[in-house]
Amino acid sequence: MSTSKAVETMVLAISETAISNESYFCELDAVAGDGDFGFSLARGFEVVLDTWEQLDRDSNAAFLRRIATIITSRTGGTSGPIWGTAFLRAAGSLADADATSGGPSDAAAALRASIKGIMDRGKATVGDKTLLDALVPAADALERAAAENLPLSLALERTAQAARAGAEATRDLEAKRGRASYTGARSVGSLDPGAVAVALMTEEIARRLVDFESIASASPTSEEPT
Amino acid sequence: MSTSKAVETMVLAISETAISNESYFCELDAVAGDGDFGFSLARGFEVVLDTWEQLDRDSNAAFLRRIATIITSRTGGTSGPIWGTAFLRAAGSLADADATSGGPSDAAAALRASIKGIMDRGKATVGDKTLLDALVPAADALERAAAENLPLSLALERTAQAARAGAEATRDLEAKRGRASYTGARSVGSLDPGAVAVALMTEEIARRLVDFESIASASPTSEEPT
Amino acid sequence: MKKFVNDPKQFVPDMLEGLALANPGTLTYDPASNLIMRVDAPVPGKVSILQGSGSGHEPAHVMAVGPGMLDGACPGDVFAAPPMDYVLAATRRLATEAGLVYIVNNYTGDRMAFEMAQELAEAEGIKVRTVIVDDDVAVDNSTFTVGRRGVAGNFFVIKAMGAAAERGADIDEVVRVGEHVNSVTRSMGMALTSCTPPAKGTPIFELGETEAEMGVGIHGEPGRERVQVRSASEIVDDLLDAIVSDLPFAAGDRVALMVNGLGGTPISELYLLYGLAHKNLVGRGIEIARNYVGEYCTSLDMAGASLTLVRLDEEIDELFGAPAAVPIRVF
Amino acid sequence: MKKFVNDPKQFVPDMLEGLALANPGTLTYDPASNLIMRVDAPVPGKVSILQGSGSGHEPAHVMAVGPGMLDGACPGDVFAAPPMDYVLAATRRLATEAGLVYIVNNYTGDRMAFEMAQELAEAEGIKVRTVIVDDDVAVDNSTFTVGRRGVAGNFFVIKAMGAAAERGADIDEVVRVGEHVNSVTRSMGMALTSCTPPAKGTPIFELGETEAEMGVGIHGEPGRERVQVRSASEIVDDLLDAIVSDLPFAAGDRVALMVNGLGGTPISELYLLYGLAHKNLVGRGIEIARNYVGEYCTSLDMAGASLTLVRLDEEIDELFGAPAAVPIRVF
Numbered sequence A, B: 001m002s003t004s005k006a007v008e009t010m011v012l013a014i015s016e017t018a019i020s021n022e023s024y025f026c027e028l029d030a031v032a033g034d035g036d037f038g039f040s041l042a043r044g045f046e047v048v049l050d051t052w053e054q055l056d057r058d059s060n061a062a063f064l065r066r067i068a069t070i071i072t073s074r075t076g077g078t079s080g081p082i083w084g085t086a087f088l089r090a091a092g093s094l095a096d097a098d099a100t101s102g103g104p105s106d107a108a109a110a111l112r113a114s115i116k117g118i119m120d121r122g123k124a125t126v127g128d129k130t131l132l133d134a135l136v137p138a139a140d141a142l143e144r145a146a147a148e149n150l151p152l153s154l155a156l157e158r159t160a161q162a163a164r165a166g167a168e169a170t171r172d173l174e175a176k177r178g179r180a181s182y183t184g185a186r187s188v189g190s191l192d193p194g195a196v197a198v199a200l201m202t203e204e205i206a207r208r209l210v211d212f213e214s215i216a217s218a219s220p221t222s223e224e225p226t
Numbered sequence C, D: 001m002k003k004f005v006n007d008p009k010q011f012v013p014d015m016l017e018g019l020a021l022a023n024p025g026t027l028t029y030d031p032a033s034n035l036i037m038r039v040d041a042p043v044p045g046k047v048s049i050l051q052g053s054g055s056g057h058e059p060a061h062v063m064a065v066g067p068g069m070l071d072g073a074c075p076g077d078v079f080a081a082p083p084m085d086y087v088l089a090a091t092r093r094l095a096t097e098a099g100l101v102y103i104v105n106n107y108t109g110d111r112m113a114f115e116m117a118q119e120l121a122e123a124e125g126i127k128v129r130t131v132i133v134d135d136d137v138a139v140d141n142s143t144f145t146v147g148r149r150g151v152a153g154n155f156f157v158i159k160a161m162g163a164a165a166e167r168g169a170d171i172d173e174v175v176r177v178g179e180h181v182n183s184v185t186r187s188m189g190m191a192l193t194s195c196t197p198p199a200k201g202t203p204i205f206e207l208g209e210t211e212a213e214m215g216v217g218i219h220g221e222p223g224r225e226r227v228q229v230r231s232a233s234e235i236v237d238d239l240l241d242a243i244v245s246d247l248p249f250a251a252g253d254r255v256a257l258m259v260n261g262l263g264g265t266p267i268s269e270l271y272l273l274y275g276l277a278h279k280n281l282v283g284r285g286i287e288i289a290r291n292y293v294g295e296y297c298t299s300l301d302m303a304g305a306s307l308t309l310v311r312l313d314e315e316i317d318e319l320f321g322a323p324a325a326v327p328i329r330v331f
Ligand SMILES: Nc1ncnc2c1ncn2[C@@H]1O[C@H](COP(=O)(O)OP(=O)(O)O)[C@@H](O)[C@H]1O
Pocket: A029, A033, A034, A035, A036, A037, A038, A040, A076, A077, A078, A079, A080, A082, A118, A121, A122, A123, A124, A129, A130, A131, A132, A177, A178, A179, A180, A192, A193, A194, A195, C079, C080, C081, C108, C109
């Protein structure tokens, strides 16, 4: 067994989004937090990219477990444990799943497992103005798409739209968790940086996986995506 | 014996000029110095005004000696010793002088004594970009006016003009003494704050003594100056 | 950005390297986990004490390592809790058979990293306990679910626990001492300016030329309210009102008073504040038995200050007076 | 202006009062002449040491008063030498039969005030000597007739003279020690920002967002040249080039290295600078036997730093190691 092209593409999309938005994410975090979100995230994901060729590729689960370890070892702040746990739980979910299917429902299950991990770790819930406010609607959309038997590309598009809408909606929320919560009502009116990151990442994933049929795919159905 | 109205008016003119220009003098000193000239000067002269009624008025010399003591006790920086010494030497000169004359030549002698004191104390000379560059031309003008037997008011006007010209000319000088000297050639182009203070003070003295005939006068010849 | 820095990403390691080079006889530095530790740690038989936290609060906490204080500190990047791996590596390195206590300021990221590390360390048979510090009265404990923040009062928790550990207290006793000190410690800070993290390069927030932020957090988090700059006396009175009424402190109490600079405020202003705070407290009948004026827990280059009060009892007073040594020194 | 201050004109007295309140057992304060003195001064039989200077350089010099250091300090207002009367009053109060030594940084105002006071004190039969400090290599000694400025190296002159006086050296010996240390001490500083005197309320000079002032004076006087902000390594290299080539320091020398913050620079950056300076000097074959990192002589809230090197010999090394205590302390 080995990694699938689709999962590698997703991780690449997440990593590159984290790195190319480092300053933007810091700016977002500076509004009601401490301005380091982009920095913390980028320091972990740049190691992912730097060690990309050497990463464990025995299976998607092993691959994601390795990503989790890198994040846990390199990313500080709240984001280290949160994102590390998310990758670890996704790895566990894929290890359990029927690796030959790899349709939207497997992806949804992995995302659901990540969400549960984040909630266990950080004690936040939907509405607390965290990345969960983008992730949970995204998982819901993905599950609905799976139930409707939509193709992966369409399912991912719906997922990204839901994440974006969730992220935008954090603007109206008062932060109940994380550093932004110290500002109380003053946090209303600003976007949650974690939720925005999730939106941008799911959008990038949808773009890059438009030609894939399954997250287990070894390669896109048509040409290499640009 | 007691103080003359003219000498009291001069000291008042100097004191009030120092206080009303506190910020301006600080700004001037900030260009190439450390920005405290106005503050230092004002702290001394405000005590002169605060204790005005209680000052020793046995004679002009005693009066000026008391001013010197106040400056020495309250004014710090370079200005304390410089201005304290100036008043002390002026007092000495007036004590020696024929107190009944009090014409421009007595005033010139007092100013010359102040200058000598400042030079002894601070080791500066004309052209070093200090208050001497206003004081020395002023004393020269006053002496010339005395030689020409000009009335006091006209003599003081000439004095003020010379002081102002001297102060303006410090703009082209490179500082050789005081903190401004540390900037070397970069001090060229800025006015010396001490010289500007001297110009403003002599101008104010000329204005206020326009109706006096002698620095020994008990009162102006016509009305009280406004 | 106006800072002494080479590669902003290397700010923390570069600072730690300088700290280690300046203290070769007393500190050991492990770059792999940002770990600054006592040169003689782990001290056999002694309970070890480890602090993490983000960087940017120096001298907290890497410069609070030494006999009678911390055995080690493994900070994260500026304002970011350390990665869990750093904590775990430091735990393995510092633990003794008497055990290891974490001192953790109450922030989500710090708590998670230390909890994860504790779980894993305990699985390896290491005895670990955690003391949470939450002395900041600016953030109301009941309204916000994350609880109060840990700020400059942290110094006193370290001091007391360090003294107890040094004289051979067991792990339960060291934890008890820490929790006891934390329970009688209250702080509040205010900012005159924002601060600029080296990697961000611009201020975390904007304060107008006449604005101040009351109750600011040590990471530049906004505080209770934005106010117009006021006199030093009014600032001290506001901070002490909030602090004194919180515990509450009362007439007859003996206290330790800390005036802590946030990084950009000169020591002259801190002593001016001390004088005002001293007189305010004496006016309330509170006796200042110990005082601390200087920088203890900063926010990079922020101009501002915090006040901390600790209600002293015989035990705490004695622990505060015990000998200790840290890299911060004059001679 | 963003400062902790009540009446700006009372900034210095308010600060001194706070300092005195914080150190009741060790310091005495005489408001009439801004005098902070050891509580046990004058110490019978011991040569007393007095420093004046303007304020705004704290901890220099009011917080350098204590056993093994200064007997007293009588600062003037911010950046203004003390009025002569303060010096004379302090002289009368501190002088012992063994005499009194002034330590005077080489500025016109300071020199004049201390010269005048010395004349008058000597006329009263008090034995007074003066040691001039002029360690700043930024200002070329030959070109400018006022000579080099005294800056952070002052600390080392105080430390050595204080140690010598404490162990009973006579006045000639104390003066000799001071002049000897001054002769092997060199400093240079640079500013990233200007500073704002409380009474002036606005910065003394303007530095653009990308500008730095090399060789800045401790009163905000402009320095050698205005440059573009550069990396910490380049700054350290430039400062050390100027300092090392001035004495000159050479391979094989043992030195004390001070990294001094100018008031607005956090200690994290100072340690980063220390690491760079340390490696630079080791690369030149110079051994750093003692190091000092922190704020010793500041310019109010200026962001910036200075480096000082002292060439050690056995005598100086031993004096630097002698016990001493000042108000600046952690515990
Ligand atoms: N308790 C929590 N659970 C889940 N996510 C959280 C929690 N607290 C904060 N977050 C997320 O983390 C983001 C901030 O991350 P980061 O800047 O690394 O944290 P900090 O600097 O506060 O330690 C927030 O935008 C939010 O999405």
